[in-house]
Amino acid sequence: MLIKEIGEFNLIDRMSAIIGTPKRPLVAGIGDDCAVLYPPKEKLQLVTTDMLVEDVHFSLSTASPYQIGWKSLAANISDIAAMGGEPTFAFVSVGFPKNTTAEFIDDLYLGMKKIAESYEVDIVGGDTVSSPEIIINIALLGEVESGNQILRSGAKAGDAICVTGDVGGSSAGLAILQNSLSIEDTEKHLMPIPRVTEGRLLAKSHFVNAMIDISDGVASEVHHICKQSRTGAELYMAKIPLSPNVIPVAKQLEQDPCRFALYGGEDYELLFTCQYDKVDILREQIAQRCNTPITLIGRIIDNSSLITIEDEIGEIAILKPRGYDHFTPSE
């Protein structure tokens, strides 16, 4: 059934039924002019927002509505994780064409609902409008104990640069889908896992000085941290943990595997800097709670104009920030 046959207000009722009742107490949710919430007590509030546009951020030819719903919220949860916080309330604005089917919308919201439940996020508001293509904007609230928030700006010369998990897997997954490669490893692209538990442990350790999530690629994120912290950085390509699909994909497409790791983006791993001699302790602490490896990939240096990468044979080059820029045509 097409949504133009259902009408806006019946559609909102239908979405509300999928979203279900919030777990946290609140004064008013969907159905009033605003959501009315109890604010965090004795904690800081986190807010992030992301806009996703069809055929810019996702394509219906490579992702199901369920996966698009999951990933839209995952990207926002990852931003909360990157501050060391926990997500709480989500507000979902969706635009779609009048000839969209109700089943499509159901699946989109079921995907969002699934990840919301996994991360104890309550969807308590939003907006529904018509638009020429699918547009999803999520605003996500979260909270973190005062003093535990980790900004991009705290990196110090001498810090180790580390990443959780592995990188390049999302863009390699996209390459699999776009080129119909016979490699079955697209999960990291389609349904990424935000690192909230890892972010919480890192924040509570008090050894971490700066953190960011990898949404635009390792190169871009290191540049962001260095810009905000007024530092430089040295990365070691040989140490960067590649996702299992990167080498086979790079081989089939005859591309440099480093490209996926450095400039791929959407891995939603955490990149952080910490006291150099605390990397092993952090690795153990994380290992005790999650199955997520922590890998040292570089170090922060004083010179704020210099960000370099050493390749496998020891040659050192300037690391460009590239990664995804929404407006500049790609090279």
Added chain:
Amino acid sequence: MLIKEIGEFNLIDRMSAIIGTPKRPLVAGIGDDCAVLYPPKEKLQLVTTDMLVEDVHFSLSTASPYQIGWKSLAANISDIAAMGGEPTFAFVSVGFPKNTTAEFIDDLYLGMKKIAESYEVDIVGGDTVSSPEIIINIALLGEVESGNQILRSGAKAGDAICVTGDVGGSSAGLAILQNSLSIEDTEKHLMPIPRVTEGRLLAKSHFVNAMIDISDGVASEVHHICKQSRTGAELYMAKIPLSPNVIPVAKQLEQDPCRFALYGGEDYELLFTCQYDKVDILREQIAQRCNTPITLIGRIIDNSSLITIEDEIGEIAILKPRGYDHFTPSE
């Protein structure tokens, strides 16, 4: 200059410069994964979000980027006003085509900045993406003292139904622009004034039982209040205060002026229900602080399936909810 020549990160720096420094204290704003805020102390938190799409919600042929910026934030501020609250922090996601000029973006943000300053709103985050047409999503936070929040669901049988200001002026203004009429009264359409001071006074009076802002038209808003409050309503068309441009526009277009008032939408006045014998007190209280009239336009009745309107000659008809539905083709 086109934004594709500037690049995403320079564009964000440019927007940040226009937006300026927040007035309220905060831990981190634009430039990190999340904004990090001090939550409201001993108050409830309000959150609202609205998505606006080019050629669905606004047209570049009838509104300037400055006016579009103003109105986008005005619509959200109005939702906070409708709860009796005060707006605090805004998060602005914008999508635009790569061939948009930097001057267009500047003007859009200058319009938002202007209304943000007028209502003491700090813009502290957002997202910037490319999209086939202009898309604006704003998530706005606010706060209200616990006990002063006014929901849609509190209307009681016997309540008076009142509106602030006058209605129909926005849709009549749009008709002026779309039909190039020689009537100079389009302000209410292009740069609406949200009723925050009025909403605050109404909330603090404790005589108001339900409130909503007029974004979809009087008919639709009364239906929302009745649905949430499980009541019915009687409206008196002769009492509904028409904006000054409604009669001349209706005359030139040979349309029923009631249509603009009941189904026009985007007036961003407040529609509220209160104890019947308190209307005069509220009118005086508001008059002391603002120049905004309060008009009694109907009353709440017990029968929850019945919403009627009495026309100028005393005939009573069922009031349809129509107003703006984003997905159902208009009649």
